[in-house]
Amino acid sequence: MTLGMRGVVYDAENHAVFLVRHTYVKGWHFPGGGVEPGESTEAALSRELVEEGNIEILERPVLRSFHFNRMASNRDHVAVYLITGFRQTHPHVPDREIAEARFFPLDALPDGTSDGTRRRIAEIFDNAPVSDEW
Template structure:
């Protein structure tokens, strides 16, 4: 007969209160971006939002109880009708000081995917399409350009977005 697995001891009230206070006093936000790379055409998928200037990688915030990869799959489907066909590769992790003093962004590279159909403009995404790496739109965001240089041109990876 197998012995039952030992259960961790219940956390003391003081420990629970301390962790509750930490969540209130030090909230951190976590986001992710997907670098969807069309290897055949040497192109990346970018989106232009209705509420911020420039072209960016698709992505967004990670909801409570959601993994970064689940959030990535959700955002790619919402913003580009893109389905991930193999596990994305975590390329870098950045502090995003421009968003807040507690925001962090995970960047994933997606090489195997399929786009079920082109994105139709909506209230959030005005445009979404692939651009060759050597023909990015003029108003591609600085952060997007830095991530492209880090991933495809072997530039040093920055800690900051």
């Protein structure tokens, strides 16, 4: 089994979420990635947010949902955390993994926002039913 996590970093003042565009996959996604051996999902989340967005978690994230991701493999699962207590130390500079990373208002998501990302936004912010699958 593989385990990943995604962070829904929410700026309540601007009603915006942080999204990243990778260099190796199309579309805009929540930051996140795989959980390494010996690492908790929250430790992996903290690591990925710093790596992908220079975002430090200041309050414990809230586990919002857990999904089977059959598009990745028949053994992949993704935990989704909501982060409202955070600070961004400085804007992300494009690198070999992340081409772009920034906040977008929920009512103005960029073209190419992935379907899974849009579904998680609807589940968290619009009270849509939570899907078992990514």
